[in-house]
Amino acid sequence: MSLKLLIIFVHLHILLAVSGEYKSYVGYKVYQVTPKTKSEQNHLRSLSLSTELYDFWSIPKKLGEKSNVLVPPKLQETFERFLRKLNITYAVAIDDVETRVQRERFLQSVVRTFSQSIKFNRYYRYDEITHYFDNLARKYPKLVTVKTVGKSFENRDIKAITISKHSIEPKNTILVDAGIHAREWIAPATALYIVHELVENYAKNKNLLKNLNWVILPVVNPDGYEYSHTKERFWRKTRKPYGNCIGTDPNRNFDFHWNEIGASSNPCSETFRGENAFSETEAIALRDLMRSISRDCKFYLSLHSYGQYMLYPWGYTESLPETWKEIDDVAQSGASAIRKASGSQYTVGSSTNVLYAAAGGSDDYALGVEEIPISITMELPSGSGSDLNGFDPSPNKIQSIVEESWIGIKAMASSVDEKFRNATKGFR
Ligand SMILES: [Zn+2]
Structure with missing residues (x-):
């Protein structure tokens, strides 16, 4: 860090400590x-x-x-x-967690450019992301449409972008979401990178749009996401209050074996499952989006962090879905593309077997209820390549993480394309 930057950092440090705006x-x-x-x-x-x-x-x-x-x-x-x-x-x-958080906030604040093109050198705020989408829709009207698919508890628009090259042939759809857990900032960044590559680097990636439409919802939980930027860095849940505590874990709120295992009935817990299934408007928005495209949607990819896992259903039981081999195949193709490109290792398997049982997740729901045949949760890396940085990959690590992740996502998309290209509509 140069002396000048250091001086700014120290001043910022004092300013923030005095203002008390952030959770300490x-x-x-x-x-x-x-x-x-x-x-x-x-x-x-x-x-x-x-x-x-x-x-x-x-x-x-x-x-x-x-x-x-x-x-x-x-x-x-x-x-x-x-x-x-x-x-x-x-x-x-x-x-010293506080210094780590302040350093990240400082790095976020010094790189403030959002010109015509997006740069992956800091984490973008919710309004910047929606602004970027609206710009793309204006600039590439034949390729991009932006839709509000629901409202958050605090009345923010939950926006999805559809990237689709017109053709008379029917196409399969890939649905990618991110940011259902607020603090996992690298997930929305990766979703944005997918959009950037498919739209602004169309020529390079047009094979991925030949037989496929992409629907991308980069911030499922915008209230939580904003709160993790402006108040409390490690906030995970939504922001709807329940008694003295705030927020539900939206990834425990889906109506498929809801509340059976690995979810809490305590509103103060990080894994509170909500007062009933789909009590949260953010989970409803994602469900409705899934439902609206489920006929053609063959692949649902949910981006989370961290740990470098490709996880698939079921999350509510250790038994596997009948079609697990198909899903495993796709997940393995992603993991192996990443391994070949950068050497990074992903662990592949069902959520319950690789991690732990947790019911009410969006990935279980996508397969179990909406019958989207390939449903995968990708736990992205932390900044250091080990667990040490947790949710806190430094902004200067974003570019390399999103590039590496995109290699795996492209491989999975191609694998899905091959598997389902000739499937008749509605066939699963
Ligand atoms: Zn998560």
Whole structure:
């Protein structure tokens, strides 16, 4: 960092500390915990579900695998005591969360250009994203249409962009969404990169539009997304209040085996499933969009972060859908394209088997109810290539992450295209 930048950074630091506009993470730490036995793993899992006090950024999946937990200062002693009592291996992964968050905010603020073309050197705000879409619709009227598919709780438009090259032949559709979880900023960035590549680099990617239409919804949960930018960096849920707590996890709110497992009935929990299935207007908007295109939609891709996983149904049970091999095939093609291009490793498998059971997810619903045959959740990388940066990949890492992810997404799209190109309409 140059001296000039450093001075600005320090000033910004003081200014923000004084203004109190943002939630402070002073004293917060991210712990890395590693279960060695099944029993340690179960203890950690039940802790993650039983209390809203600890924010598990990832939940222990396999023995020996690290997962990260954000812990406020007043609970650190209790948390460490709990870990020591159970003999669970732990380390402090991020000692000073506040500085990390402030650094990101600073980097976000110094690169403020949004000229004619989009640059992937910072995370864009909701209004910039919708503005970008409206520009594209004006500039490329034959290729792009933008539609409001619903309203958020705070009355923001939930916008989807359709990219479609006119042809008399029927085409299959790919639906991509992102930002259902507010803090996973790299997901909307990746969705925007897909739009940018398909529209502004059309000549390079026209084979992906020959037999396919793309519908992209980059910010499913705009209220949460904005809140994570303006108030609380690690906000995950929607913003509709329930009693003293705010927000539902929209990815536990879909009406397919809703509330059966891995979701909380406590409105204060990060995985609160809502007061009933589809209690959240954001989940309804996504459902209605899915339904409106489900006849031709062959591939639903939901972008999340983090962990480098290609996950598919079911999330509510460890048993697999009858067609799991078809889905696995597509997911593997994405993982292997990425591995070949950059060496990055993605783990492929069903959500329950690779991660943990969680019912009410949009990917289960897409396959189980809307019968979209290929349904995949892609957990994008964190900034460092390890879990260390969590939701906080530095803005200067965005370009390389979205480029790498696009390689995998292109491979999956081509695989879906091949599988379904000759399928008659309505055939599944
Ligand atoms: Zn997520």
